[in-house]
Amino acid sequence: MKIRDVVLTPVAFADAPLLNVMGVHEPFALRSVVQVACDDGVVGLGESYGDAAFLGEVRKVLPELAGHDIFDLPGLKRIIARTLAGTVLTDEHGLIGGFSIRKTIASVYSLFEVACLDAQGQFLGRPVADLLGGKAREAVDFSAYLFYKYGAHLDAEADSWGEILTPEALVGSAQRMVDEYGFRSIKLKGGVFAPEQEIEGIRALAEAFPGHPLRIDPNAAWTPETSIRVAAELDGVLEYLEDPTPGIEGMARVAREASMPLATNMCVVNFGDLEPAFRARAIGVLLSDHHFWGGMRDTQALSVACESFGVGLSMHSNSHLGISLAAMVHVAAATPHLTYACDTHWPWKTADVIEPGVLNFAGGAVAVPDRPGLGITLDQDALARAHEDYVRCGLTKRDDVTYMRRYTPGFEPNTARW
Ligand SMILES: O=C([O-])C(=O)C[C@H](O)[C@@H](O)C(=O)[O-]
Numbered sequence: 106m107k108i109r110d111v112v113l114t115p116v117a118f119a120d121a122p123l124l125n126v127m128g129v130h131e132p133f134a135l136r137s138v139v140q141v142a143c144d145d146g147v148v149g150l151g152e153s154y155g156d157a158a159f160l161g162e163v164r165k166v167l168p169e170l171a172g173h174d175i176f177d178l179p180g181l182k183r184i185i186a187r188t189l190a191g192t193v194l195t196d197e198h199g200l201i202g203g204f205s206i207r208k209t210i211a212s213v214y215s216l217f218e219v220a221c222l223d224a225q226g227q228f229l230g231r232p233v234a235d236l237l238g239g240k241a242r243e244a245v246d247f248s249a250y251l252f253y254k255y256g257a258h259l260d261a262e263a264d265s266w267g268e269i270l271t272p273e274a275l276v277g278s279a280q281r282m283v284d285e286y287g288f289r290s291i292k293l294k295g296g297v298f299a300p301e302q303e304i305e306g307i308r309a310l311a312e313a314f315p316g317h318p319l320r321i322d323p324n325a326a327w328t329p330e331t332s333i334r335v336a337a338e339l340d341g342v343l344e345y346l347e348d349p350t351p352g353i354e355g356m357a358r359v360a361r362e363a364s365m366p367l368a369t370n371m372c373v374v375n376f377g378d379l380e381p382a383f384r385a386r387a388i389g390v391l392l393s394d395h396h397f398w399g400g401m402r403d404t405q406a407l408s409v410a411c412e413s414f415g416v417g418l419s420m421h422s423n424s425h426l427g428i429s430l431a432a433m434v435h436v437a438a439a440t441p442h443l444t445y446a447c448d449t450h451w452p453w454k455t456a457d458v459i460e461p462g463v464l465n466f467a468g469g470a471v472a473v474p475d476r477p478g479l480g481i482t483l484d485q486d487a488l489a490r491a492h493e494d495y496v497r498c499g500l501t502k503r504d505d506v507t508y509m510r511r512y513t514p515g516f517e518p519n520t521a522r523w
Pocket residue numbers: 123124125200294322324370421422423424448
């Protein structure tokens with residue numbers, strides 16, 4: 106099972122004007138799709154980031170892969186580490202923590218690891234979850250991922266969600282997500298308005314959805330003092346408080362006072378961060394993400410580390426398509442300790458590159474596909490259209506800040522503002 110050819114396709118898909126600490130999502134989100142074709146005709150699929158810097162690193166690796174055995178994953182990692190030789194990618198939107206050589210290799214490796222596991226599964230006739238040790242659960246729970254948002258992109262018509270800037274509108278968007286997907290827990294992306302206003306939003310959600318675990322994630326927009334105050338006000342209301350404040354030290358300070366666990370996808374973003382975070386007791390829950398934690402098998406290794414130190418595991422998401430959702434479902438299903446409902450941006454997109462029908466939400470959960478590999482089929486026409494959108498939209502990186510300045514001239518990101 107040798108790799109014959111690898112095709113990388115940058116794609117773009119329409120995204121809503123979702124607000125966060127850095128500004129607002131642009132009209133298109135960027136992703137990359139990789140097809141790893143093997144010499145017996147099997148094609149493995151992977152999906153990851155689509156910004157130019159990431160694509161540049163991935164392109165360096167492509168010529169090195171022909172002839173590599175898809176079952177040799179340590180060899181794959183060696184090829185990538187050697188080829189990237191010390192490059193550090195930086196993530197300018199800054200919402201998944203700092204970057205390092207290790208995280209760069211982990212991110213690029215992950216794209217190919219998923220594709221190789223998909224190809225392995227197809228070759229063996231077994232789902233990827235089986236290759237990862239087997240399913241600990243038949244279906245993977247996701248949470249309704251709410252955002253404050255503008256009603257429309259600049260110079261465009263309102264989207265079907267309309268404007269979401271008030272507690273009433275938040276509850277309305279949550280109701281639509283719960284009705285359409287059956288979600289049983291709810292996350293609010295905060296860091297947009299002053300904490301008092303976002304507390305009001307959470308209280309409205311708590312009242313409208315009793316029994317639904319709630320989370321808020323201001324992406325480190327608050328000082329430790331503000332975070333402690335918000336934690337006290339939301340005592341008994343939140344399942345966890347995600348990244349209220351920057352850094353392990355700041356989080357540890359908040360964690361000492363807060364009644365609920367703190368969660369992060371910002372201050373613990375590679376294996377080297379675990380020891381200081383665990384020692385400081387900075388977090389109670391870690392959000393995994395196979396895209397930057399080194400793939401699906403390293404996500405499982407991360408899970409073992411978290412379980413050993415009494416830290417829970419959840420899952421982070423960025424705007425993504427169906428290949429990523431399939432990978433998220435397989436790895437979450439095969440990771441027993443991943444018991445929190447995972448994040449997904451799924452409800453915010455309106456198109457995909459995979460054929461519909463396999464990944465379906467019922468009761469807020471997606472059943473693990475029982476077909477070989479990831480269990481999904483690439484729609485080549487949809488891929489071509491998404492690539493055309495990539496070329497046409499002209500975006501080469503995610504830049505929520507600059508786009509926000511077109512709505513609000515002079516806007517500065519809200520990082521550690523309150
Ligand atoms: O949990 C998180 O921090 C995220 O989901 C980060 C994302 O970049 C989110 O803020 C977004 O899509 O705006």
